[in-house]
Amino acid sequence: MLYGVKDLRVEDVAVPVVGAGEVLVRVKGATTCGTDLKIFQRGYVEKIIRLPTIFGHEWAGDVVEVGEGLEWPRNGTRVRAGNSAPCLHCAMCQKGKYNLCENMIWLWGAYAEYVKVPARMVLVNTQEIPPQISYLEAAITEPLACVLHGVEEAGVKLGDSVAIIGAGPIGLLHLLAVKKMGAKKAIVIDVVEERLNVAANLGAEETINGGREDVVEKVRQSTAGYGADVVIEAIGLPATWEQALKLVRKGGVVLEFGGCPPGSEIKVNAEQVHYGELTVRGAFHTTPLHFRKALDFIASKTIDVRPLITREMKLEDIGKAFEVLSTSKKEIKIGIVP
Numbered sequence: 001m002l003y004g005v006k007d008l009r010v011e012d013v014a015v016p017v018v019g020a021g022e023v024l025v026r027v028k029g030a031t032t033c034g035t036d037l038k039i040f041q042r043g044y045v046e047k048i049i050r051l052p053t054i055f056g057h058e059w060a061g062d063v064v065e066v067g068e069g070l071e072w073p074r075n076g077t078r079v080r081a082g083n084s085a086p087c088l089h090c091a092m093c094q095k096g097k098y099n100l101c102e103n104m105i106w107l108w109g110a111y112a113e114y115v116k117v118p119a120r121m122v123l124v125n126t127q128e129i130p131p132q133i134s135y136l137e138a139a140i141t142e143p144l145a146c147v148l149h150g151v152e153e154a155g156v157k158l159g160d161s162v163a164i165i166g167a168g169p170i171g172l173l174h175l176l177a178v179k180k181m182g183a184k185k186a187i188v189i190d191v192v193e194e195r196l197n198v199a200a201n202l203g204a205e206e207t208i209n210g211g212r213e214d215v216v217e218k219v220r221q222s223t224a225g226y227g228a229d230v231v232i233e234a235i236g237l238p239a240t241w242e243q244a245l246k247l248v249r250k251g252g253v254v255l256e257f258g259g260c261p262p263g264s265e266i267k268v269n270a271e272q273v274h275y276g277e278l279t280v281r282g283a284f285h286t287t288p289l290h291f292r293k294a295l296d297f298i299a300s301k302t303i304d305v306r307p308l309i310t311r312e313m314k315l316e317d318i319g320k321a322f323e324v325l326s327t328s329k330k331e332i333k334i335g336i337v338p
């Protein structure tokens with residue numbers, strides 16, 4: 001149970017009672033995420049999460065109880081679900097912008113033995129896990145779904161050069177995705193050398209340490225002076241949002257992916273947007289369609305997410321896991337196993 005900033009306690013709570021259309025799942029694996037770490041450290045995502053609560057949102061497990069009225073899933077089905085389910089009938093959903101649903105429901109509670117999946121989520125965002133992948137791999141469906149939505153919005157094309165700011169879990173997933181989409185050159189920027197090494201191992205053609213090197217200059221050099229075709233910001237700070245604008249070529253696309261603190265503003269050069277025909281766009285969350293695609297990619301090993309799980313820990317050590325993530329930049333994702 002998360003009570004407040006850095007106040008995480010292991011407690012016994014009642015197993016949720018299942019109603020009509022709902023499903024109870026025994027969690028077999030969960031993965032940590034930057035959003036969870038943000039909530040743990042700053043608590044400011046409180047608008048979408050009410051404390052105290054069980055938290056975590058990337059998980060997979062076995063169905064152990066099926067509510068009335070459901071033909072699927074059955075007891076024993078291996079599933080992953082959520083962390084969101086759009087309503088399908090609001091103005092945004094009717095325009096196909098399911099990630100912007102006005103009545104989105106969210107599910108927290110991955111770091112627990114049991115999680116109850118709400119009825120709407122069972123219908124629109126629960127998938128059976130193919131036998132060849134582990135629960136922990138399946139748990140990574142959620143962040144990969146967000147990334148697939150992002151790279152689709154950015155319109156990455158065959159032969160593109162792509163600069164990615166941030167080599168955390170989200171930046172690395174972007175790297176894996178753009179390589180599969182045919183990026184000719186992926187340039188990953190971070191200030192932590194260990195993370196840049198991981199990026200290089202995962203296929204980045206070039207890595208830049210922003211703490212020691214001139215990022216703008218280096219990106220220019222490796223793109224024949226033009227700048228990258230696509231720049232993806234995967235950190236969520238105004239400074240790096242602005243840096244992204246300096247790395248893109250004329251006519252290129254900047255995808256501002258990382259969520260900045262509330263109230264953040266950035267400076268955009270109007271001349272660059274006008275004469276340089278710049279596209280600057282945001283991306284938020286993802287859609288049930290992308291959850292499906294992400295799970296399929298993980299299952300087929302088209303995108304191999306296993307290298308992102310750098311450590312496994314027991315559920316009762318969840319507090320320690322977040323201490324580790326707070327202090328060590330070496331860990332990418334920690335697999336939490338009940």
Ligand SMILES: [Zn+2]
Nearest residue numbers: 033058142143
């Ligand atoms: Zn996540």
Ligand SMILES: [Zn+2]
Nearest residue numbers: 087090093101
């Ligand atoms: Zn909706």
